[in-house]
Amino acid sequence: MxxxxxxxxxxxxxxxxxxxxxxxxxxxxxxxxxxxxxxxxxxxxxxxxxxxxxxxxxxxxxxxxxxxxxxxxxxxxxxxxxxxxxxxxxxxxxxxxxxxxxxxxxxxxxxxxxxxxxxxxxxxxxxxxxxxxAKVRTMTGGATLKVAPKLDADVILAKATPGTPNFRTTEKVVLVGASTGGTEALLTFLQALPLDCPAIAVVQHMPEHFTAAFAKRLDGICRIHVKEAADNDTLLRGQALIAPGSKHMLLKRSGTRYHVEVKDGPLVSRHRPSVDVLFRSGARYAGKNAVGVIMTGMGDDGAKGMREMFDAGAYNIAQDEASCVVFGMPQEAIKHGGVNKVMPLTAIAAEIVRVCKD
Structure with missing residues (x-):
């Protein structure tokens, strides 16, 4: 040690x-x-x-x-x-x-x-x-720290009704996960998106009640509409839904309509909300119509879910090390083989627009 x-x-x-x-x-x-x-x-x-x-x-x-x-x-x-x-x-x-x-x-x-x-x-x-x-630290080095046992997304997804949607759709949905350094990264990303961008669902690790104020702050700065997600909210073009602090958020689909399920549950990958829960539900309900983005953060939350999205045909982007405060989450997603492209934070919005063009 x-x-x-x-x-x-x-x-x-x-x-x-x-x-x-x-x-x-x-x-x-x-x-x-x-x-x-x-x-x-x-x-x-x-x-x-x-x-x-x-x-x-x-x-x-x-x-x-x-x-x-x-x-x-x-x-x-x-x-x-x-x-x-x-x-x-x-x-x-x-x-x-x-x-x-x-x-x-x-x-x-x-x-x-x-x-x-x-x-x-x-x-x-x-x-x-x-x-x-974090990169702000002035001292070099650092130990590989032990991580306590953690639950995976099965504890949440197992309670969801499985099955393949009955209606085909080509509508894209963007699923984003972030942690340490993510508040400023999300500001940069969402500010760069056009008004007609695809629907976005975001899990950012942050305290309960903090997410409502965070979403309101982003909504006042960005061109797109940003709000804290509520259970059964529809995912709409030109809008980003932020998972409430201390609640898990899953992507669901009813016919051609994507919506979110917001629910309680234990910590998953040491977090609630968990990126893995969102990503794995994205693999299940959106498949190749999903675009995944993993941003700055410590740990491996989102890595397994991003690989499942990749296997289901999704297009996945990881923020590069140079622009991350902590490279842990993107690095783990890359190691799991679930990433199509690694790129700087400032380039991600344009790549989303390109990929989601009809």
Missing amino acids: GKPIKVLVVDDSALVRQTLIEILKSDPDITVVGAAADPLAAAEKLREVVPDVITLDIEMPRMDGLTFLRKLMSQHPIPVVICSSLAEEGDETTFRALEYGAVEIITKPKVGTKQFLEESRIRIIDAVRAAAQ
């Missing part, structure tokens, strides 16, 4: 700091090198130790997290994971944190059921792991 990931925890709540420390210490590949109650105390800690990752709250005394983040990224860039209750509300402040250079946004852990706490632990640890591998 390589060197453990060194983490500095910054939060004004003593209870949250202790909870985060306990969660992070439960992973053998992570070590907590310090904790601070506010950014000024964190600055003092940084004189003593240089962490690989900082977890940072936004609302704190003496100096807010955003101000500290801007100073940090301009003077001594270190990967930052925002851990804030504002993420639950999809507050505009959290979007500014991403613009200022934060790698991930997660919600604060809460006391709840055993399942809730375990899912919270998985999300926090995965966010720190992803941040440690």
Whole structure:
């Protein structure tokens, strides 16, 4: 095993700091090198130790997290994971944190059921792991980290009604998966699409409630319509549906109409929503009429599903390493043999338009 990931925890709540420390210490590949109650105390800690990752709250005394983040990224860039209750509300402040250079946004852990706490632990640890591998990191090297056992998309798809659609259609549908770095990647991609682009369904790993604000923000910037998906929403040309945080989204088909099913379920490939769930449903219900896109992110969510889409005749695109914040998800999809083309983020929209021409 390589060197453990060194983490500095910054939060004004003593209870949250202790909870985060306990969660992070439960992973053998992570070590907590310090904790601070506010950014000024964190600055003092940084004189003593240089962490690989900082977890940072936004609302704190003496100096807010955003101000500290801007100073940090301009003077001594270190990967930052925002851990804030504002993420639950999809507050505009959290979007500014991403613009200022934060790698991930997660919600604060809460006391709840055993399942809730375990899912919270998985999300926090995965966010720190992803941040440690992000390109913003100034230190070289990095260990290959162990991944805990995970469920695959069968736990969701097995409950779906199987079968081949009765009506033929040539209408294309675009299925997109992204994680770490994906919020800015999706902005670049969706902004470049024309008004008459094919229907798009997106899974982006992000907290519950955050996706509604994210979709609203994109809708105000992009030419196409963007909304958080609701169960049974029809996929329409010139529109992108974003899977709700903490819900799985499946592609379904009724006659010639594509629509989405939004449902609860366990974490799949350590995530909910899961890219694998969307992609594997795409292989089942769209086949050769599907176009898959796998973007920046850590881990392998989407790799199996993209291969199934490929085998069903879909055309699949992977974002290239140079334009990814973390190349993990595209790299795994390529390794699984499910990718037709690897290309820069800025070229993907034009390729979608080309492929989907009648």
